[in-house]
């Protein structure tokens with residue numbers, strides 16, 4: 001198999017049409033067989049539930065070329081399960097886990113030429129998603145759905161080293177206490193765009209969304225979970241029912257405990273205690289961990305001891321260990337790596 005002729009280290013993070021994607025349709029109360037297709041377009045009825053009432057959820061994961069030349073994915077079973085949870089919450093028929101895993105294998109295999117080579121820093125991003133394809137005009141769940149999975153190669157997230165980010169505490173709410181914050185759905189992103197554009201215009205990299213009820217606790221950024229390190233090297237992650245359960249964060253917590261021997265606590269984290277932490281990072285599939293150097297809370301600057309030049313010491317260890325597991329240079333816990341080719 002010959003790789004596509006791309007400048008792998010410089011492809012950035014944008015959509016590229018690849019060779020094959022997977023499609024399955026839900027109709028008459030069941031999921032149809034599903035197949036790979038070369039057609040990258042979706043044709044929908046004008047009244048499709050996704051277009052009118054936003055019934056949609058998605059996932060994001062990556063395929064990597066490991067040091068020994070294999071192509072693998074990282075914990076895709078957790079993406080499958082999380083997507084089933086998201087779908088159920090949106091009154092959509094969950095796409096079965098085994099079929100999700102098969103779709104991942106099929107699409108990655110069919111696009112093996114698009115999987116960036118080991119050492120390039122680039123990876124293959126997988127985007128599974130499902131939406132209401134059947135028409136609905138009265139507000140209710142649709143009766144027809146489509147599951148799709150496409151892939152696109154993405155460049156190294158940190159070109160020329162990880163620069164710490166500056167965040168601002170947002171005046172907008174991301175998720176209500178008993179709302180949709182814990183599911184991975186496009187609707188949570190649509191309403192975050194305004195806050196995100198304003199933050200960027202004001203010179204910030206991301207928003208920190210506090211809890212909507214009291215605005216005193218740290219939730220997440222709307223695309224990544226927080227991870228803090230105390231001065232005594234304890235790992236702290238915020239607890240809340242409206243945070244999306246990041247697979248990267250859960251994996252880093254395991255790495256902290258079982259590989260680095262660190263104490264980990266998951267608990268509500270107050271905005272007022274941020275200045276007591278030594279390091280701060282954002283966890284998600286795209287970057288694994290992005291270091292945060294500064295958080296601005298309405299004019300008050302909270303600067304982490306790790307500074308604005310590089311990742312903190314513990315953040316770096318967590319990052320190196322987890323990316324080592326993904327790239328096959330550090331032994332993985334049982335069941336974390338799914339070999340495809």
Ligand SMILES: *Cc1c(COP(=O)(O)O)cnc(C)c1O
Nearest residue numbers: 222223224244246247248284285
């Ligand atoms: C996807 C996502 C994350 C990160 O989750 P990972 O499984 O680590 O990629 C965090 N927050 C939100 C809102 C998300 O949608």
